[in-house]
Amino acid sequence: MKIVVLGGGDSTERAVSLRSAKAVSDALIVAGFSVSNLDPIDFSVLDSISSRDIVFPILHGTNGEDGIIQTELEKRQLAYLGTQSEASKYCFNKWEARKRLDQIGITFAAGELITVDHYAQHPISKKPHVLKVHEGGSSIGTLIVRNPEKVNAREVDDVFFLDSLALIEELIE
Template identity: 30%
Template sequence: MSKIKLGLIYGGVSTEHEVSISSYESIIKNIHKDKYDITSFYISKDGTWFTDGKRTKEVFNSLKEMDCVFPILHGKNGEDGNIAGMLEIIGVAYVGCKTLSSAICMDKVITKKLLEKANISVAKYMFIKKLNENFYWVQDNYDYVLLDKEILDLSVNTLLNYPVVVKPSRSGSSVGVSVANDYLELENAINEASIYDEKILIEEFIDGKELEVAVLGNNDLTVSNIGNIIPDEIVYSYNSKYKGNSKTVVLNTIEEKLESKIKNIVLTTYKVLDCSGLARVDLFLIGNEILVNELNTMPGFTSISMYPKLMESINISYTDLIDRLISLSMNDKNRDFS
């Protein structure tokens, strides 16, 4: 039986470049090499493509030769639908959510608005945009209100109350995320977030358990056990995820009715956002109240990443997980790659 020609794309023009490299290295280490003829496509931080270590200008032709492509890219210019759209145009099967779903899930504000329409609870929030060096509060009717200190401080106090969490709307791995306890910290947090995106989300701070649930599949969906994040900081930041002493444990003692409720919300979220292949849904648990935080359409695949660990908790090994994702992509009847 001939091997499947598999392309692995990694790196990328993204703040999560290094995370992508770690994910790629873990996949290379664990994949069934007797099943796949692997071609590696590396994207440098400046956007230069390399095929098996050699700089290439014929990347489209090389990608077209693949039976399937696994884009192991996190964050902007990869997980946001750009690569998915390119692969759709080329006409090659690929692992992960489709273009629109990827773009929606990358934008935390749009994600929240869609979930609210589906009656899925989210943390209270407001969002602002940076235009021509000015910041504007974008209201529910999409009127733009020019922000000054008084308006910003009053709106946050009225709608959310301090402390608040400030995030770039379209970034991942908690890059640019800060907690603000007062106006001065809020101003600094907004300036930090605006380095990564002109669209900035301000949320109420949730003092509850942070949960993660992994989903696998297109139509017949597999849901993992529930993971609980134990961060070593007040917020689960980039340093906390990858450089600190944060832990994630699988909850084995959760009450059955609550577990069922959480998993039903996770499945509904996956369907509302039109996901396919895989995703990780992040939630907050406050007592018995469940809030969806965000959804990650290409979660980390590093040796410490929660998505593969959650799947391992339901007896899907890392190697088997890779096989299943590739199979899901190649057998997706809803995509025409001919």
């Protein structure tokens, strides 16, 4: 049995994923495990994985955290570490995840789903806040604004370039 570490992929968070996968792979080797690394730019590379292997997906963003890679692994009946595809799908959409967690009584910082046209006028944008793509990872497309009077408009535009909708939440430190 070997552990197959998946890293890279084709999302905007590819570079982060490659660094994370290398760190995981190195740690597993030091711990004495047999490890191989795959970069699933397309899913055909998954066909090279033996059913005796265990897959450790270290993929960030689209196709990594949204349930897509998990679905592909499940279709191939490959064992993997991490969240199942259905839960991954729900959690990738930050607004939907928030609504589901709210239904079971989990509280959050005040927040709302907005478009770029509503950002500057939104009451939360006037105080310290976090702006993040509504569907995506958290390494790219997340902006922490501690001083709203000095917010960088280009950084705000960068968030909305990645996703037409963003979640704005009060910053809690």
